[in-house]
Amino acid sequence: xxxxxxxxxxxxxxxxxxxxxxxxxxxxxxxxxxxxxxxxxxxxxxxxxxxxxxxxxxxxxxxxxxxxxxxxxxxxxxxxxxxxxxxxxxxxxxxxxxxxxxxxxxxxxxxxxxxxxxxxxxxxxxxxxxxxxxxxxxxxxxxxxxxxxxxxxxxxxxxxxxxxxxxxxxxxxxxxxxxxxxxxxxxxxxxxxxxxxxxxxxxxxxxxxxxxxxxxxxxxxxxxxxxxxxxxxxxxxxxxxxxxxxxxxxxxxxxxxxxxxxxxxxxxxxxxxxxxxxxxxxxxxxxxxxxxxxxxxxxxxxxxxxxxxxxxxxxxxxxxxxxxxxxxxxxxxxxxxxxxxxxxxxxxxxxxxxxxxxxxxxxxxxxxxxxxxxxxxxxxxxxxxxxxxxxxxxxxxxxxxxxxxxxxxxxxxxxxxxxxxxxxxxxxxxxxxxxxxxxxxxxxxxxxxxxxxxxxxxxxxxxxxxxxxxxxxxxxxxxxxxxxxxxxxxxxxxxxxxxxxxxxxxxxxxxxxxxxxxxxxxxxxxxxxxxxxxxxxxxxxxxxxxxxxxxxxxxxxxxxxxxxxxxxxxxxxxxxxxxxxxxxxxxxxxxxxxxxxxxxxxxxxxxxxxxxxxxxxxxxxxxxx
Amino acid sequence: xxxxxxxxxxxxxxxxxxxxxxxxxxxxxxxxxxxxxxxxxxxxxxxxxxxxxxxxxxxxxxxxxxxxxxxxxxxxxxxxxxxxxxxxxxxxxxxxxxxxxxxxxxxxxxxxxxxxxxxxxxxxxxxxxxxxxxxxxxx
Numbered sequence: 001x002x003x004x005x006x007x008x009x010x011x012x013x014x015x016x017x018x019x020x021x022x023x024x025x026x027x028x029x030x031x032x033x034x035x036x037x038x039x040x041x042x043x044x045x046x047x048x049x050x051x052x053x054x055x056x057x058x059x060x061x062x063x064x065x066x067x068x069x070x071x072x073x074x075x076x077x078x079x080x081x082x083x084x085x086x087x088x089x090x091x092x093x094x095x096x097x098x099x100x101x102x103x104x105x106x107x108x109x110x111x112x113x114x115x116x117x118x119x120x121x122x123x124x125x126x127x128x129x130x131x132x133x134x135x136x137x138x139x140x141x142x143x144x145x146x147x148x149x150x151x152x153x154x155x156x157x158x159x160x161x162x163x164x165x166x167x168x169x170x171x172x173x174x175x176x177x178x179x180x181x182x183x184x185x186x187x188x189x190x191x192x193x194x195x196x197x198x199x200x201x202x203x204x205x206x207x208x209x210x211x212x213x214x215x216x217x218x219x220x221x222x223x224x225x226x227x228x229x230x231x232x233x234x235x236x237x238x239x240x241x242x243x244x245x246x247x248x249x250x251x252x253x254x255x256x257x258x259x260x261x262x263x264x265x266x267x268x269x270x271x272x273x274x275x276x277x278x279x280x281x282x283x284x285x286x287x288x289x290x291x292x293x294x295x296x297x298x299x300x301x302x303x304x305x306x307x308x309x310x311x312x313x314x315x316x317x318x319x320x321x322x323x324x325x326x327x328x329x330x331x332x333x334x335x336x337x338x339x340x341x342x343x344x345x346x347x348x349x350x351x352x353x354x355x356x357x358x359x360x361x362x363x364x365x366x367x368x369x370x371x372x373x374x375x376x377x378x379x380x381x382x383x384x385x386x387x388x389x390x391x392x393x394x395x396x397x398x399x400x401x402x403x404x405x406x407x408x409x410x411x412x413x414x415x416x417x418x419x420x421x422x423x424x425x426x427x428x429x430x431x432x433x434x435x436x437x438x439x440x441x442x443x444x445x446x447x448x449x450x451x452x453x454x455x456x457x458x459x460x461x462x463x464x465x466x467x468x469x470x471x472x473x474x475x476x477x478x479x480x481x482x483x484x485x486x487x488x489x490x491x492x493x494x495x496x497x498x499x500x501x502x503x504x505x506x507x508x509x510x511x512x513x514x515x516x517x518x519x520x521x522x523x524x525x526x527x528x529x530x531x532x533x534x535x536x537x538x539x540x541x542x543x544x545x546x547x548x549x550x551x552x553x554x555x556x557x558x559x560x561x562x563x564x565x566x567x568x569x570x571x572x573x574x575x576x577x578x579x580x581x582x583x584x585x586x587x588x589x590x591x592x593x594x595x596x597x598x599x600x601x602x603x604x605x606x607x608x609x610x611x612x613x614x615x616x617x618x619x620x621x622x623x624x625x
Numbered sequence: 626x627x628x629x630x631x632x633x634x635x636x637x638x639x640x641x642x643x644x645x646x647x648x649x650x651x652x653x654x655x656x657x658x659x660x661x662x663x664x665x666x667x668x669x670x671x672x673x674x675x676x677x678x679x680x681x682x683x684x685x686x687x688x689x690x691x692x693x694x695x696x697x698x699x700x701x702x703x704x705x706x707x708x709x710x711x712x713x714x715x716x717x718x719x720x721x722x723x724x725x726x727x728x729x730x731x732x733x734x735x736x737x738x739x740x741x742x743x744x745x746x747x748x749x750x751x752x753x754x755x756x757x758x759x760x761x762x763x764x
Contacts, residue, residue, distance in 0.1 A: 362648070367656070370660075371660075380662065384659065391659065503694065503695050503696070553719075588695075
């Protein structure tokens with residue numbers, strides 16, 4: 001029943017789209033004021049999509065296996081929380097979520113843009129409707145979440161156990177708010193370009209939407225990263241996996257846009273560049289969806305490989321790019337006025353930031369797509385791993401970090417550096433501190449020292465600014481401070497991490513120079529939809545401190561999959577991380593014990609960065625009132 | 626002949642072009658060095674000469690071939706036509722099992738022995754890495 005309602009809501013939603021387009025065109029030509037009928041229909045459309053989404057959720061909660069999506073991804077013994085999160089843990093459901101976010105954002109946009117001109121609002125709505133209609137058709141044609149199966153199976157196939165996890169339950173909605181939220185930037189940019197409205201006012205207005213998307217995208221990536229850390233048991237937070245890269249690319253584009261729109265807002269410059277960035281952000285999001293959904297990349301996100309779906313998204317993607325290029329070339333008027341700024345100025349520093357970001361984006365883009373192209377062209381199968389990214393990105397972080405420290409100190413148009421004294425003082429302190437840390441380690445001294453120095457430098461400069469500048473530029477300062485903390489934690493984490501990998505039987509002890517690992521016992525438990533095997537390990541470090549760690553194996557009933565749950569003991573300075581893996585038909589367990597310093601600061605710093613975005617939003621609001 | 630402004634602009638543009646071509650060169654060069662090729666056991670057998678680079682091999686884990694010691698795991702990867710012995714020490718993914726697909730990354734000792742540095746985890750029991758699927762279909 002719920003499925004049926006859900007399906008018809010989708011059809012009604014599509015009809016609402018067509019009505020909206022009709023009224024938009026009528027309203028655009030005829031009347032001077034914004035027709036409220038349009039707003040009503042947009043709300044109606046949102047309402048239908050919500051009903052449809054609720055219909056799917058209810059089908060999941062009731063374990064209604066006459067629905068194909070529910071049958072494929074749910075099971076009666078699954079806890080209620082994961083029944084609900086299973087709604088978007090599959091291809092069909094996650095696309096419905098796409099659609100929900102698309103319609104939600106355009107409705108919020110219409111509510112929030114009442115002070116904007118009628119033509120601009122209507123055009124934005126029209127462009128957004130093109131995307132929405134595309135996704136409606138895509139959903140109904142190739143991935144209908146409400147397909148009916150008969151005879152009705154008595155039990156479902158279950159959700160992939162590694163997705164049964166709290167962080168991953170909320171990761172898709174949060175990520176989508178950022179990922180799909182960029183659609184509204186795309187639509188309004190096209191509208192503004194067509195109306196020749198890319199200006200200071202527009203920059204002020206669009207900044208809100210850029211920030212909103214950016215905050216959610218940052219948080220979404222963070223959640224995915226935390227999940228990968230403890231659930232996949234690899235003991236890292238970023239693997240340069242293509243799926244991670246496709247979320248990083250829109251983030252890089254969006255961050256660049258966030259900086260570039262500042263120049264547009266303050267100086268009415270770089271309008272073409274802003275338009276290009278807005279278009280690329282959403283295009284990269286769509287590209288990500290294509291790569292992930294078409295099954296070209298192998299990952300957790302590849303739910304089902306269906307070439308038809310990939311083809312549809314690809315064609316749709318190209319039509320959107322084509323449309324935006326036409327609008328850009330035919331409607332966008334380059335501002336002819338001359339504007340010069342001195343080489344040492346805020347403008348330059350932001351442009352430099354943009355250049356660096358574009359470089360990082362290019363590296364990630366090439367690393368992600370090159371294997372695909374090569375396979376298509378030569379049918380040779382390759383993979384591009386972390387060394388590629390490390391080599392190309394890490395050295396460039398050094399000037400990037402220095403620019404981040406100095407840039408915000410510069411003034412618009414022309415600037416000179418005052419207070420040179422403390423800038424140099426901090427440089428010396430950072431250098432000495434880093435040299436002291438790196439000195440006795442067996443790693444590349446020069447590169448690591450300079451890297452850590454640049455991170456410390458940004459750290460000190462931004463810390464000082466909290467005191468000297470107070471509330472002025474607070475959000476920017478928090479964000480840059482957060483970034484310095486992030487890079488510092490990552491560097492120190494990399495330098496000081498250590499690990500032991502071994503195979504042990506119950507009762508055995510591994511004796512190393514510094515650590516002793518004793519496999520004391522295992523215990524079996526039956527919980528809801530899985531059986532747990534919990535190991536008890538005693539770890540003794542060189543100072544004689546002992547700690548008990550309890551990594552766990554979960555053997556799920558449906559689908560029959562074994563997952564490892566890492567046991568992580570976290571404190572402010574270091575994480576102790578242990579995973580246990582089963583080896584088929586053997587007495588041995590495969591044990592991995594890792595010491596990862598400053599892990600928690602990686603998460604905290606990313607939270608700080610998104611918090612900075614939030615303060616910027618709030619400040620804007622106060623300013624308006 | 627030309628004004629100072631024109632000269633400056635020319636300098637600026639050539640600087641940008643230089644940086645651009647330099648970064649493209651850098652990216653392509655390190656791509657060449659850091660790419661990991663995938664090969665099936667049959668392709669390994671047919672190699673004209675062994676290279677020292679890191680590669681990936683993939684296929685099925687042969688039945689009754691896994692043996693484990695404290696420090697290492699040994700198993701045989703097969704594409705039902707040719708086989709390779711793999712020696713590995715490191716983290717073993719949960720879905721690593723006999724009769725299932727596997728991808729191992731590491732170095733070839735010779736045409737029959739492979740030292741793996743990493744075994745890639747699969748996320749789903751029904752899921753077969755595309756490389757392995759293709760390797761098995763080619764047989």
